[in-house]
Amino acid sequence: MQPKLKSTVRCTDGEVGEVRRVIMDPLSHEISHIVVGGGTAALVERQVPMGQVQGVTDEVVTLRGTSAEFTALPAFKRDEYVTTHEVEIAHLEERIHVTPGEVLVPFPELERSVKRRTFFANFTHAIGFLIGFPLAFPVLRYLMKPMYSPFDNDWLKIGNSSKIKQDDVGVQFKYKRKIKEAYMPEQEIDKNVWVLKATPKVLETIYQGKDMEFRDSAGKHIWTNKKDVPYIAYSGKCPHLGCGFKWRTHKTLGQVFLCPCHLSIYDAAGKVLDGPAPRPLDPLPIKVTATGDITIIDMEFKAGTKAQVRIV
Amino acid sequence: MDTTTQPTTTQPSVIEKVFDFVDERVGLKTLQAKMLNEPVPGGSRWAYVFGSVLLFIFIMQAVTGILLMFYYVPTADHAYASTQYIIHSVDYGWFLLSYHFWGSTAMVVCVFAHMSQVFLWGAYKKPRELIWLVGLALFGIVMGFGFTGYLLPWDQRAYWATTVGVEIMDKTPVLGDFMARFLKGGATPGQMTLSRFFVIHVMVLPAALMGLAGLHLFLFRKAGPAGPFRGSVEEIKAKTDYFFPRQIWKDIVGMVAVFLAICSLAFWEPIVLLEEATPDPGDYHPEPEWYFLFLFQLLRLKVFAGEFGQFLGAIALPGIFMALLAALPFIDRDPERNIFKRPIALISWIVVMASILIFTVAAIINREFLE
C-alpha cells in the first residue's frame, strides 16, 4: 500500500503532520520519500525516506523513531524537483496510487445501455468492412491488368534458307519485331534466332521421336513442329539468364553454341554440354515454304528454370 | 514590507502573449515539457544518435526527392533524358541528385549502425519487443527504397540491376511468379515496371515509413530509453540528463556530421549515368547497389547453383535470417543486457558483420574475373 496524500503522519511519540507530497524514484518507479508538513513540522516540510516508514494505512503513516529524530531529517527543497506533468518518464503515472480517493466523470445516460453500445460497435465494424471489401476485387484486377498479357502468335518472316550452306551449323537470323507496350508508342526491337539445318541424327536427339507441340496457356493448340522437317530455330536467348549466345568452335567440344555471360555450352541439338544452363536450347515453331522462306512464331521463355515456361 | 515602493508589474512581451494564447488552447507548456524533458538514464550518449540521424536523413531524402520530381519524368522514353537534364542543365541539379544518391547510402549505413547499437545494448528485450519488430519492418522499407529508387534513372546499370533483382525474387516458391510479375507489371521489364517502381518509391514507401516511424517513436517513448547496459544505480543516476538539450545536442552534431559527409561525397563523387537502358545487356555485367552485393556474391557460390540452390541462397537463407531476427526478443529472454556477458550475441554479431563485409569485398574483387 502506498502512503496517501493528506494522511496523518505519526512518530512513536505522537503526530508530526500530514503527507503533503510524495517523491518517486525515476529509475525504480517506486516511492522513495514522503514530504511531511503541517502540525508540529509547521513551517519546515521535511523529507522522509521510505525506509523510515513503519506502516501505512489509508489514513495514517507511522514512522519509526521519535519526533526528535524526525526534526533531524533534512528539509525539503522544492526546486530540486519537478512534477510528473513536467517530465516524461515511461509508465510512471500508472504506478502512482497516492490520491485518497478517485476523480470521476459521469457516464452519459445514452451510453449506459450495453446492448446499445455493442450493437452500434458491431454495426460500425460491418460498415467498415463493407467499404473496404467491394474495393478489394476491382483494385486487384486493376493492378494485375498488365501482368498476364495474352501472347502474340503471329508468324514472322526472318529470312531465306538459302543463307544456310551447311548441315548442323548454326546460322543467326536477325529480325525486327514490333512491340506495343500499353500506351507507349510502337517500338521495333532487334531480335535474333539461330537456325540449323539438321541431319536426321541431330533431329532425332531434338525430337526424341515425337512431333513438338506448342499450346497456349488455355491448352489450345497453336502449332506442331513435325519431326521430319530438317529446319530448327532456337530462341536467341540463353536459358540460363537470357544472354545472347554465339556459334563458336570450342577447342575440345568442336562446333558449339557458346554463351559468353556464364559460359553455357550447347551442341547442335541444343543439348547442354557444360555450364550452368538448366535446360537445353528452346526451339520455336518454324515453317519453311517451298521457296525457302523461313517464318517463326517469336516466343520467349523464362530463364533459369528447368521447366520450359513461355513468358512472351 | 517596504510600502513606499510600487509593486512592479512587468507587461508580458508579444511573444509571451502569443505563447500563452496557444498554451491555453493546446497545453503547449505541458506538451513541451513532456516532449523534451525525458530523462535519459545513464546520460545522453553518442551511441544513441543513429535513430535521430536516420530521421534526419529521411527528411533530407524526401526534400531532395521532391525537388528532383520537379524535373524527372517516369516514362521509359523520358526517364533517362530527364535525369540527364537534371544533371547537366538544371542549376545545381547534379549536386542535388548526387546528394539524394549518397543520402541513400548514408541511410543504409546508419540503419546498420542503429540496428547494431540496439542489438549490442540488448534494447530489444522486454519490454521493447514491439519496437524491435517495427524497426525490422522499417529496415525492410529502407531496403525497398534503395531497390526501387535505383531503377528510376533508366540507364544500363539501373535497368539490369533491377532485372536481376526481380528475377531472384521470382525464385520464391508458389508466390514468386506472381510477385515478380506484379513488380514488373508483366512478363518482362518495361514501362509498366518503371511506373510501378516510381509509385512505390515516391508514395507507398514514404507513407509506410512515416507511419511506422511514428509508431516506432511512440513505442520507444512509451517504453523509455533503455540506457547503458552496465553501471551501478548510483552511477546511472549521477549521469542522467534530459533529452533536451543534451541528447538533442549530440543528435544534431551527428546530423551535421552526416550532412557534411553526404555533401562532400556529392561534391567529390557525383553521379554519372551509363548509357540508356537497352533490352540487350551487351558487354555490361549487371550488378546491384553496394548494400546488396554480399547477397549477389553469395549466389555465385557453387553450393547455390541451380534452381533450388538459387532459391536457397536468395530467398530461404535471408528469409530464415530475418525470421530469426524477428523472433530474437522472444527467444532471448535473459534480462542481461551487458554485451560482454552475452557471448553468443557478441560472437553472432561479429560473424554476421564480418560475413557481410567479406562477401561485399569479394564481390568487388570478383569484377576483375568476369569475362
Added chain:
Amino acid sequence: MTGRETMSSFKLGLGILWPACWTALPIKMAFAMLFMAMGTIHLETKLGITFLMLLMSPVSVFAFFVISLGVGFHFGEGVGLPLLFLVSIPVDIWALGLVARTVFLERLRLEPPDSLGVALWVRFAVAGALYLPLLWVIEGGATDLARSIVKSILDMDMLKGLPVAERIGLEFTAWGSVSLLVLIALTYIGLSILGKLVEGKAAAAQPAGDNYQGLISRWDMIRVPADQSLMLTAFTAAGAVLSIVFWMVLPVSTPHPHECCKPATVAPAPPFDPQKSLSKGEKVLKDAEVKIAALEQKTAEDEKEKSKGGKEKAGAKDSSAKSEGKPSQATAGKPAGK
C-alpha cells in the same frame, strides 16, 4: 559508494585516445574539406588513408612524416596535408586535455594536473613517431607474407579446381584474418604504451576530494564554455562564412558531364570572306544559266520534233548534244558576275 575504477594500461590508453580522436575530428574535417576544396590536397588513396591519419593524429602527427620519408609511402600531393597536421596540433591538444581531465576525474578519481593536454600530447606524439612507423612496417610485412602464402596454398594442384567465387572469398578471409590479428595485437601494445604514459602523469596527481556526483558534475561543466556568447557567435560566424565559401566554390553545372550532354563548344563564327561569297554567288548564277539554257534547248527541240514527225532522231540528238555544249562554253567565256 562506487570506488575508483581499476584500469589496465590498455584500457587507459584506449579510454583517452578514442574519445580524443572523435572529439577533435569534426573540427579537423572542416579544415580538411576546406583544404581539399582549395585544391591543396590530392590523395593517392582518397578517403581511407586520410581518415585513418586524422583519427590517430595526436599520435600520427609526426609519424606521418616519418612514414612518408622513412618508409617511402606516398600519401598524396599538395601542401594541404602537412598544413592539415599543423592545424591539428592545437585542436588535438585541446581535445586530449578535455578527455584526459574527464577520465582523471570520473574514472581515476584524481585531480587533473595543469596543462595535462600539452603534456600528454607531447608524450603521445613522440611515442607515435617511434611506434607507428614500426607498426606500419610490421603490419605491411605480415600482410604481404600472409597474402603470398595463401596464394601459394591456393595455387596447389589439388585446390586449382576451386571455383572463382569460392576462391576469392577464401583467399580474402584467410589473409585478412591474419592481417587483422596482427593489427589487433600491435594496436593493443600501442595503446598499452600510451596508457603507461598516462599512468606516469597520474602517479603524481592528487586524489580528487568530491563525491561521485560532484566529480560527474565537474567534468560536465568543463564542457560549458566560460564565455558562451563569444563561443556561439564565433562558431555561427565561422559556419556562415564557410557556407558562403561553399556557395562560391560549388559549380553550377556538373564537373563530370556525360558523353550525351557535353556542353556545346561554340565554334567562333567564321569571318566574312568576300572572295568566297562572290565566287559562291558566281557559281549559283552559272548553274542557273546552264539550267535555263538547257530548258530553252529542250523546248526548241520538242517543237522541232513535233514538226518533223520524229524521223531524224539521231540527227536531232546530235544537234541537241552539240547545242547543249555550246551555251555552257558561251557562258564560261563571260566574265565573272558583278
